[in-house]
Amino acid sequence: MTRPKDLDPSSNPRALLGAELRHAREKSGFSQEELGCRIFVSGSFIGQLEAGTRRMQPDHARMLDEALGTGGFFARNCKAAAKSKYDEHFAEAAEAEGHATAIRQYAPLLIPGLLQTPAYARAVNRAYDPTTPEETVDEWVDGRMERARLLDHPTKPLLWVVLDESALRRETGGRAVMAEALRHIAGLARRSRAIVQVLPLSAGAHAAAQGALKLMEFEDAPPLVYFEGVRNGRLEDDPAMVDQLRFVFDLLAADALSPEKSLALIEALAQDYTHEEHP
Structure with missing residues (x-):
């Protein structure tokens, strides 16, 4: 090794x-x-x-x-x-994320944390636990935005995200929040800070139809895959499993729209949300 x-x-x-x-x-x-x-x-x-x-x-x-x-x-x-500021089931994955040289992720239902705006993150966290005190939600949002600061580096890590179209059409936090969130993603793509592809609803059944997927690669450690469910998650390092899921991600990227067409769709949806908010 x-x-x-x-x-x-x-x-x-x-x-x-x-x-x-x-x-x-x-x-x-x-x-x-x-x-x-x-x-x-x-x-x-x-x-x-x-x-x-x-x-x-x-x-x-x-x-x-x-x-x-x-x-x-x-x-x-x-x-x-x-010790960690993150929930127990996600802490290890979040901290590993900060060391990664490459992150490949498929997000089927929501915009993933690294691409979220504060308003979108607040809506997601409030839905996660509607009875949580506001100051706790503030801490959760701050933690998520701190994670996203790893994208402040101009080139590292490589971030490649395949977004299911349903995540873009799931109105989270209201139309204004969605418009801002999609413009933020489009900005990252236009600055070449992230590769973003949209898996259209017309793609039908696909290789990751059963759930979300995140693959992380490191300069000085073997790669990891993270599986996330409802209030739980786990990291796996089995080489055979990592290779299999890398192949799954490749299939998703092949089925998805090209980055150029994906950007056009994201910006069109952002415009639609903006017009619907201000008719």
């Missing part, structure tokens, strides 16, 4: 934990695959822990301490590395 680059331990607790894990593993003479076998995970998972793209769970920390003879270091420190 490719040796990861040196990490900056001062950047975050997870990077420190990953750097210490790599040091302890190499000192013990284990490969990533050998250490993974000892704690019942894949070698890819060990690589992701070392790169800081995966969260170390308490049971993994305990087994690592036993396998590496680290005197409880990982058990003591994994809680600090696990």
Whole structure:
């Protein structure tokens, strides 16, 4: 497996934990695959822990301490590395997203978080839990906008999104909110900051008809796929599964409108929402 680059331990607790894990593993003479076998995970998972793209769970920390003879270091420190502003089911995926060099995503029902405006994010989060206090919703929206700031970099990560047409036609937050949201997506596409394709309703049945899909690639760790459901989600790193789902994404992109035609449709829908809001 490719040796990861040196990490900056001062950047975050997870990077420190990953750097210490790599040091302890190499000192013990284990490969990533050998250490993974000892704690019942894949070698890819060990690589992701070392790169800081995966969260170390308490049971993994305990087994690592036993396998590496680290005197409880990982058990003591994994809680600090696990702290997150995101919901438990999404925290690991959101944090991995920040390390990704490429993100490919299919969004069947809603505009995905990285492409959302504050108003659209507020409408989604309010629908997620109508009884939540307003200040909590504010925190959720701020967290989502902070995630989207990774697009402030002019080229990294590569973001390629296939949007189902139903996500563009699902009126979320009102017509003015939808018009703003679609103009925002069009702006990202026109600035070449994201590749955006629309999977039209006329495409009928397709390779990802059963749900959403997000693939993430990293410079110094194996790729991941994230599955999200109703108030739950999970990351998978099985190479065969990742390859299969990359093929699924390729099929979706082939079925979708070209980026140029997709942009034209998005801008036309934005104009329609604007005119319907102000007849």
